[in-house]
Amino acid sequence: MSKTTEQIERDTLLEVNDLKVSFKTDEGIIVAVDGVTFSVERGQTLGIVGESGSGKSVSVKAIMQLLPRTAIVGQESSIQWCSKNGDIIEITRLKKAGREMRRIRGGEIGMIFQEPMSSFSPVHTIGNQIMEAILQHRQVNKLEAHEIAIDMLDKVGISNPSVRVDQYSFELSGGMRQRAMIAVTLSMNPSLLIADEPTTSLDVTIQAQILELMNQLQEELGMAIIFITHNLGVIAQVADEVAVMYLGHILERGTAKEIVLQSQHPYTQSLLRAIPHLDRLGERLTAISGDIPSPLERPGGCPFHTRCEQVIAGVCDTQRPALTRISSTHTVHCFLHE
């Protein structure tokens, strides 16, 4: 590989800096994402793992500007997007329904969701919904769009695409619906694909098919992926880089290997110990004590200190741990490493 192509591949596509998102509710203000910083490189896959309430979905919805009206994005937050024509765009400054944002949403950043059933309209055919996206973002007529739609369905491995294109979403099975969803997204040729728990509701065999498909399409089209999941097995298989989130914070970041095999944060370590492993059948699982704190009662200091076994009294519950660099790619927020 020549140096120039390597240079381009390493280009940063998306840079999120100090992202804060809170929601106004009747019971008070809920801070869902509290100062999150990450970036996505061209052609790479960033995995975000976290349990419910960790703010992983809210973070990516902020990138797409798909948050509900009650959401407040922090003043200092910045989301910089490297557009297809080379411009650096500050997404937080764009109007939600403005022209520029609508061009980016779908056209440059595509998104697939967890529930393939509810993300399709039940009263339009699959083909219509793919065509709608194509007509919005590309200069083609209806006939050409129809052709592209069939082509895309074929590309994502749906057999008999010329028949399927005229079917409704309820006529497809879960795995096929997710494939069709990917077809909708890819028909606009995005440079970044955000996948929010895309395989969570699918069977393992279908999950393996979808993961393989995404992998193959990424190689073919060179797009970057943000892959959100709570499944550590899936993340280990798909991600180049992993960010571990808990209660709106990124606690640890590193390559997939560093996170799974050399994790440094007690939270990541306990998550890995809590999943059943085929090598240790029948052994007792090490559960993380306590429950995930309610969003209205977010603990001060390190967000994990209420459940951490290695908590340092007087330190972890009062101060926020700073970023510690373990290696050039591996960073962690924990007092044990400061």
Next chain:
Amino acid sequence: MADILLEIKDLKVHFPIRSTNFFGGTTQYVKAVDGVSFYIEKGETLGLVGESGSGKTTIGRSILRAIEPTEGQVTFNLDGQKVDLTQLQGKDLRAFRRHMQLIFQDPYSSLNPRMTVRDIIAEPLVASKLATGKEVDRQVREAAASCKLNLEYLRRFPHAFSGGQRQRIGIARALISRPQFVVCDESVSALDVSIQAEVLNLLMDLQAEFGFTYLFIAHDLSVVAHISKRVAVMYLGQFAELAPTKQLFYTPRHPYTEALMSAIPEVNPDVEMTPVSLKGEIPSPVNPLSGCRFHTRCLYVQDKCKTEIPQWREIEDGHFVARHFADTLALKGVTSLDSSDGMN
């Protein structure tokens, strides 16, 4: 061999679907469960895995008579006395229900929002008239305590609890009548990883303490492997394979099991997943195929598979499989990963 608690013989559950046309109606059947035979030993956990639509839930519920089985026998060995559950009616059935319980998947919709936690947990006792007055309270507190619920919260309503706590309420409700047999239908699937581990531990502790027998239905293979002594693999209304957990995972004898095993994403980026790709998806259970049901998606399909139905037989001690060429083909299980122990 330990005592057998439940013996299921040729269980069938067919749901009628009617399609009417000009000449009247024709009735077809969705064959959700179509001839399944197995047994469950006293005090063991039998895991049940399979894709959605394979009939896992229907099996669990038809044993409990929450769904009426169409055909077959379910013999329950109640302390030496054999009862055919499919023959029980009315009062007898109602009285028998205290010996069998179900733990549901969704901790949000399976608890009545207008009942207090105490009333929810007490319901099996009250419904079966097992206790009255102070005795109910005593037993509720005992059940709640063994499920690690805070006793001060018994007068609250379910909405005040988190998912993990709600699931523990559901477990307390299931165990209060001291059932012999509990069906766990995807009972930990909706929970977060850190909470799931705790509930799995609780289920195993309760089994050790009270000797419950579980039928554990789940789609997460490593969870099933963790809790089960034996595992059955279901495909399109029938069992493909049933074996002791380790045997099933390391030396599967059915191509469908092999495909399932290969699709488990390994928590190690160095071990690349090489899923045996199955062609297409699970066929419709309305008009099941001739021959082996798996033949449309099988990698090793031969002519015989398309016409002849394979026998359900025991090929090794405790290892059952429904397959024509079980003795000739070597299949791959999960690879042992001793070096992958990266947890520090």
